[in-house]
Amino acid sequence: MPGITVQSFNSYPQMVNMALTVQSDRNTVQAPENRNDDWSALLTRVGAERDRAAFERLFRHFAPLIKGFHHSRNTQVLCAEAADELVQEVMFRVWRRAPSFDSRKASASTWIYTIMRNCRIDLLRRNSRHQGADNDIDVDDIWDESADDQPLVFLQQRRNERDVTEGLRSLPADQSHVLKKAYMEGKSHSEISAELGLPLGTVKSRVRLALKKLQASLGKPV
């Protein structure tokens, strides 16, 4: 596969202008009370104290990642202008919603990912003909991440997260490639199959194999 290798999963991006260092062993944390990564701690502080310095550090770290997420080597998912608009909107919502961030429930990265995804759906919808459509359902009604406020569920989630993190780094290139296309380029399975010239069944089976490895601990058959 051109451009994307397993290697890219193993190289953490450089920290940008950061005084902090992110601890690499955050996945070993078990207790739901503390999430051992500094981004989550910073985000908690932004929520609780409306700490602007902490927010600026988050911005300097996450804004370039949000932009990078939508800019893979082969294709540009959003034009530069739209990507900048997305960054502004995502980080604005991060500031506004930080009080509802709960580090027992998700890491800062995961939480920001869900906000980013919803913003992107919003952005794409605003550009379609449903602009100003006469209905009240919005993105956050459908992609509502507020369920499951149960400590027991948090614990299970943390175990699952650890599996996902470890599994992601050991996936074969062809499998991580389709996952990246699905998430980072916002492509449906059939779009991926058309682009790579692979049968839809092959794309689906690569996704399935990848997920199977990532979800080894889940009871649900894949």
Next chain:
Amino acid sequence: MIRHHPDNDILLEYSAGTLPWAVSLAVSAHLQLCPQCRQQHQQHNHLGGELLDDSDPQQVSSDALQHLMARIDSSDERPEPAGKPQEQPPKVRCSDPALRRLPRIVRKLVDDNWPLRWNRVSPALKMSRLQSGQDHYEVAFHRICRGGKTAEHDHRGQEVVLVLYGSFSDADGVYAPGDFLVREPGEVHRPIATQDRECLCLSVVEAPVAVTGLLGWLVNPFLSFKPG
């Protein structure tokens, strides 16, 4: 007990935000009823978070932060409250038992489309089309009366069905509240509601369906496809 779930492809596309709007609506309603799939969805979100972590950083313009802080300063709204998004009391208080306990997103859909207009499709089947803010799928409630039999039909496009109240069966099995079914184009089926109560389903259909039975065109609920 929920026995039929969206498959991994659907859950992954939902988490990635690439699943069509109307299908996502049905998945969202299922997730509100199904802890098992919620857990899987959280994992997919976490995968998204990991991929965000691993992205190659792209430089943002030097005044982006300044710009944002100015926007924050000029927005006089207070930060959004912690916890769940404000739970609004349902606008609709109806005596209809089938509509009494619905997943949050479906209740919102009902509120937005109130009063529901039910069209009688056949003696056993009523349908109410719902505006959901998209134009590629038809979103509707279907309700089958107790023990009612619908016409045998197949689909030219994909159909997603979420059982909300009561249960129905077809040649493949019995489906209860929370069950999420995907019918591929060409699959013929004939839903029959169970005898104990009527059955309410949310259906999301990609394209008009064709009725296969004799005189089927008289009772095809999807003869006129109306996305919305």
